[in-house]
Amino acid sequence: MTLVIALACGCADAGPAGPAEAAQAVHIDTNTPQGLRAKQVMDMLNSDWPIGPNGIRTLAVPEKMEDVGVTMDKIWWDRPFTLTGVEIGAGHATLHVLTSYAVAQTIELRTNDAGLVDRFELSLDEPVIKSFKDIDAEISKTGAKYSYQVSKVNDGNCELVAGTNTDLSLPLASIFKLYVLLAVSDAVKAGTVSWDDQLTVTKEGKAVGAAGLEDVPDGATVSVRNAAQQMISASDNMATDLLIKRLGPGAVERALAEAGHHDPASMTPFPTTHELFSVGWGKPDLREQWKNASREDRARLLKQTNSRPYEPDPQRTHTPASDFGAEWYGSAEDICRVHAALQRSAVGAAAPVKQILSAIPGIDLDRDQWPYIGAKGGNLPGDLTFSWYAVDHTGQPWVVSFQLNWPKFRSQTAAGWLLSIAHQTFALIPSAAPLRR
Numbered sequence: 001m002t003l004v005i006a007l008a009c010g011c012a013d014a015g016p017a018g019p020a021e022a023a024q025a026v027h028i029d030t031n032t033p034q035g036l037r038a039k040q041v042m043d044m045l046n047s048d049w050p051i052g053p054n055g056i057r058t059l060a061v062p063e064k065m066e067d068v069g070v071t072m073d074k075i076w077w078d079r080p081f082t083l084t085g086v087e088i089g090a091g092h093a094t095l096h097v098l099t100s101y102a103v104a105q106t107i108e109l110r111t112n113d114a115g116l117v118d119r120f121e122l123s124l125d126e127p128v129i130k131s132f133k134d135i136d137a138e139i140s141k142t143g144a145k146y147s148y149q150v151s152k153v154n155d156g157n158c159e160l161v162a163g164t165n166t167d168l169s170l171p172l173a174s175i176f177k178l179y180v181l182l183a184v185s186d187a188v189k190a191g192t193v194s195w196d197d198q199l200t201v202t203k204e205g206k207a208v209g210a211a212g213l214e215d216v217p218d219g220a221t222v223s224v225r226n227a228a229q230q231m232i233s234a235s236d237n238m239a240t241d242l243l244i245k246r247l248g249p250g251a252v253e254r255a256l257a258e259a260g261h262h263d264p265a266s267m268t269p270f271p272t273t274h275e276l277f278s279v280g281w282g283k284p285d286l287r288e289q290w291k292n293a294s295r296e297d298r299a300r301l302l303k304q305t306n307s308r309p310y311e312p313d314p315q316r317t318h319t320p321a322s323d324f325g326a327e328w329y330g331s332a333e334d335i336c337r338v339h340a341a342l343q344r345s346a347v348g349a350a351a352p353v354k355q356i357l358s359a360i361p362g363i364d365l366d367r368d369q370w371p372y373i374g375a376k377g378g379n380l381p382g383d384l385t386f387s388w389y390a391v392d393h394t395g396q397p398w399v400v401s402f403q404l405n406w407p408k409f410r411s412q413t414a415a416g417w418l419l420s421i422a423h424q425t426f427a428l429i430p431s432a433a434p435l436r437r
Helices: 019-023 033-045 053-057 062-076 132-140 173-190 224-233 237-247 251-258 273-281 287-292 295-305 332-345 352-358 412-428
Strands: 082-089 092-098 104-111 117-124 145-154 157-164 198-200 221-223 372-375 378-380 383-391 397-405
Touching: 033 062, 033 082, 033 092, 033 104, 053 062, 062 117, 062 412, 117 412, 132 145, 132 157, 132 412, 145 332, 145 412, 157 332, 173 224, 173 237, 173 251, 173 332, 173 352, 173 378, 173 383, 198 224, 198 237, 221 224, 224 237, 224 352, 237 251, 237 273, 273 287, 273 295, 287 295, 332 352, 332 372, 332 383, 332 397, 352 372, 383 412, 397 412
Parallel strands: none
Antiparallel strands: 082 092, 092 104, 104 117, 145 157, 145 397, 198 221, 372 383, 378 383, 383 397
């Protein structure tokens, strides 16, 4: 789920060091232009003033201003950065830094004859995962509230191989869309919905995010099949809401029960993205009302949001809402069960579900080793989730999932870091037999 809003966890963050302390943990010699610019980069990243063109203009050559500004602006949210090492060479500098949640990155810059930056490169220092214990050690450093699970799926049942906090209910982010897809699958097999049914795109619907259907003209139609594909592969929120509306009341709630969600009542009535975004990040601010409301009052609040367009509040766009309970929730065990349920459901008229799930695998694995990979994840401020249903070369299905929640916004650095852990997690899975080439 790309953002139009924010979401997070409700776990304690270690108190960040002040900007001066973070920047000066390692001394940067500013007697050279490259040293001066390296120090300027650290000061800008650790400032509470957002990265802007005025500052970038004093740092980079004109033709690199946009690239440098965009890169620094993206990671600025991860401040304060701790400098763990610096290397100054002829016309270049390398900075080794840790984000406020202990993820390591390297910043490399080069200066021209005028002393301005004409090359700026940022890279992730990937963690090394050699055992399941390493996963816990690495994630624990970040202060996240988390769960992960590796399960073998036999006859539709999930058998735990490794994991932590697998029964802990945490925000799902866009993984909740798997339940919507299961409801679509059921409706298609029941004949109440056809893949060819047409859904109307609206300007109001796009307000919650239409990553896959943004270019479809208002008033035009898209098929249920297309909407389902965009919901999964592009995490299109408008497509999700169009499908929920087409399915009708109670359909997704039935899918929750069918998939073995541990507490379907906690998501009844099942919120659309318009409804939940309006509660968590829209105008007016309904967070406190939601937090203190009974289940009946929450249902009324959701209904009320449909009487007005979604208008995000820029003051809260980067702030979590799950502290107030505004989210879709589930555990790692729930995630495994819904993946298994979708694969069971994908027969007959619902067979396209397998292709919908695997169109974008979301991870770079050896496809000879892993010939089928179905995927769904979510990434909102403070909330990061990944999940895969993958079949190995022996035909054995596995489900791997991660849910991480922080009380603050995290940049795309967190997603790249967690994806690197997930990639190495697949290498730990005990395949039934070695792959012969």
